[in-house]
Amino acid sequence: MRILLFIPLIFIIAVSLGCSKDSTPSQNSPSSNQITIATSDDPLSLDPRLVRDLATATVMRMLFEGLMRTNSKGILEPACAQEVAISEDQTIFTFILRPCMWSDGTAVTAEDFAETWKSALKPDFPAPNAYQFYLIKGAKDAKEGRAPPDQIGIKAESPNTLVVELEQPAPYFLELVACHFYFPVNRTMRLSNEPITGNIIGNGPFKYENWQHRHEFSVVKNPDYWDAKSIQIDKIILQVLEEHTALQLFKIGQIDWTGSPLNTLPQDAIEILKEQNILKVAPGAGTHWFRFNTERLPFTNQKMRQAFSLALDRHAIVEHVTQGNQSPATGILPPSLEIDNQQYYEDHDLGKANMLFSEALDELGFSRDQMTPITLHYTANDRSHKIAQAVQQQWNTLSNVPITLESGESKVTYDRLNRKDYQICLGSWYADILDPINFLEIFKDKDNPTNQTSWQNETYARLLDQSSKETNPQKRLQLFNAAERILIEEMPIAPLFYASFNYLKKESLENVYFSPLGYLDFKEAYWQPHAMEK
C-alpha cells in the first residue's frame, strides 16, 4: 500500500526530469531556414490521383510538379514541360518535357505522365478527380469501361514529348494540367500494389522527410529538382494543431503560418486579429450561396426566389457575421476569376423584394397566411449558424413567414442536399480551375449531381455548349456573361458573398503563393534577410 503513496512522487520526479530534457519544444533556432505551418489534419493521401481536399493539395505541390505551374505572381508558366505547342483549333496540346528527375535519380518521362493519367481513368481505380480528365478524347468512355485505355487521346510520342488530344477546344487546359490531379506518379509507385505512403518518390521542389501521423509531416529541399537553385527554404514542417492552440503558438512565435488553407482561425478571434492588424486575407475563387430547391414550394416560383435573394442584407452579413473581409456577392462568378464582374442587382433591395414577394404569392395562388414555415438547412458550424440566424431575421422582415433553422452534421446535410430533400440550403462552391466554366457548368443539367437545385434552362445550356466550341477568349467570355445573366434572373441560387481565405503569417516570410483555388505554393518562398526573428 505504501508503494501507492510513492507513485505521485515518482510521477513528479519523472516530470522534472522530462523538464530538463526538452523544455522549449520545436523552437526554431534563429538561423534555421525552415517554415512551420499549423494544419488541422494529416495529408489524406500521398498519391496525387487520390487527393481531393485543399490541404493535401498544398502538400502535393511540395512533393510533385506537373507540366505547368503557377508562379508566386499568379502567372502560369511551364514547369516539367519546357515548351507547349497548341494546335489552331485548341484541341491538340504538345508538351516538350525539360530534363527533370524523380527524387530517386531517374528521369521524369512523358510516359510517366501518360501512364499516370491513364491509370486514373481505369474503371476500377478509385480516383475521385477522374472526371477532370473527361476533356481528353476518349477519357469518359474509358472510365465508364466503354473503350480500351489505348483509345484515350494521351500519347507519349518520345521520352520527352507528350501529345494530348481534346474532345473540344479548351483554353483552360493549361490551367488544368497545373492541378495536382494531373501530376505524374513514379513508375515504381504506379506499378506497386501497396498504397503510397511514407517515403515516396516525387519530382517537386521538396521531398519527403518524415511523417509522424497526426503529429508532424515534414519535407526538405529536393536537390534533384530541375530548378533547385531557386529554392530558398530548406525545410517545411506541418504540425497538426487545434485552431485555438495553433493561434496561441503563433502568438508566441512557435509557428509561422496558421489559418487557411491548412487550418482555420477561430471565428471569435477574427475581429480581434483584424483590429490588431495581423489578419491576412487572400481572395478565394469561391462563392457562398443559398440553394433553392426549385421543385419544392414556394421556390418553384422564380419571383419568390428573387424576392428571397433581394431581401438579403449581404453587407450586414459580411461586416457583422463573417467579418473576414469577404465581399457581398452580386453575381455568381467571384472577382478572383479576373473577369469583368457585373453587379446584377442591388443588395438588400427590400422594396423590390416585397413587390416580387406579393407577385409570387399571386402567381402561386397563396395568401400570406397560407404560407407554411420555410426550413433553412445548413451544416452545423459556428459561422454557418451565425449566418443562418442573421438571415432568418432578414427574411422575417420580408414575409413574416416563420423560417425554421435546421442544422445538421455535415454528411447528414450533404446527404439531404444530394437527395434534394430541402427547401433552402446554405452552401458554397469553390473552383477547381480559374475559369468561369467551372462555376457555370454546375447548373447546365438538372441531373448533374452538383446541381442540387433541380433547375435547368435550355438557353443557358445552349450558351455553354457554344462556349465549349469557341476559341476566341472575348467571345467566350461574352457567352459566359450571357449565361450568368440567365442564372441570376432565374435565381436557383441566391449568391451571398465571395470567398476569402483568412490566415496569419510571419511578416518576414515572403513570396508564398496563395492561390485563389485554396492551395499554397512554397517554391519561391524565402525569409527576408536579417529578419530571422522567427
Place this chain on the structure above:
Amino acid sequence: MALLIIRKLFYACLSLVVVMTFTFLLMKMIPGDPFQQEQALPSEIHQALRSHYGLNDSFLKQYGRYLKQATTFNFGSSLVHKGQSVSQIIRTSFPNSALLGGEALALSIPLGLLFGIAAALKPKKAQGSLITCLAVLGISVPSFILATLLQYILGIKLGLFPIARWGSMMHSFLPALSLGFMPMAFIARLTRTKMIEELHQGYVTTARAKGIPEISIIAFHALRNILSPLFSFLGPLTASILTGSFIVEKIFSIPGLGYWFVSSVLNRDYPLIMGITVFYCAILLLTSLIADIACLFVNPRLTAAALQEREKS
C-alpha cells in the same frame, strides 16, 4: 475461480459480437457515405469509389466481411486517410493515449485515495470540508474547461509547461492533469464515504483498543475493504482513460486514439469505426475482467457467487 473467469471470458466474447453487430447496423443507418461532399462527385465516379471499397456489396456480405476481419483484427485501410491501415492507425495512436491515460491514472488513483482518506479522518473539520468541496468541483468542472484553464495559466502565462503537442514528459503533464482531475475527485469522494463507514465498524474499534497504530488500521484493515467498490469503478474508467479523450487530446494536439474515434464517425470511415469500436470494446471488457479478478484477490470473502450477486444488483 477459474470457471468464473472462463465464463466471464465467454460473456466478454459474446458482448463483443453484440457490440459489433449493433455498431455495424448503426453505422449503416446514419446518412451519408465517406465520399459524399457538398461538391458532389459525378455519379459514375461516386459509384466507382463505392464499389472499389466494397460499399455496393449486399448488406449481409459486408457484415460477414467485417466479422471475418474482426477475427484477424485486420480491418483493411481507412477510406479517408488513404493508404493507412486501421491496425496501423491504432498501433501508432493507442500508445500515446495509453501513456497519457496511464499518467492520468498514476496521478488520480493514489492522490484520490490520499485525499479521500484525509477527508474521512477529519470529516467535520476544515480539512474534510475543503477536500469535499474540491472533489465536488473536480467532478463538476468538465475536462475541456480545466484543460483550457491549465493551458492558459501554466502554459501561456507562466510558461512552466509546453502549451501543446507531444514528445517529452513535460508535454504530457498538463493533459494528464486535465484528464486525471475528474477521476481523482471521484475516487476521493468515494474513498471518503466508504472510509467513514469503515472507521465506524467494530473491527476498527477492536484494532484501536489493541493499540494498533492508526496508520496501520487504515492502510491494512479499512482500506482493503473499500478497494473492492473502487475496483469496480476503476475497470471502465481505465478503459475510457486509456483509449483516449477526444477533447483533451484535441486541445493539447496529442496524436492519440480519441481523435480517430470521433473523426471516423464524422467521416463515415466504416473500417476505422469498426476497428476502433472493437478495440475499445475489447479493452473495456478486459479491464472490467481484471477489475473483477482483482476484487476477488483483495477480498477473498467476496466469493464468485457474491460477485455475481453484486453484478445482478
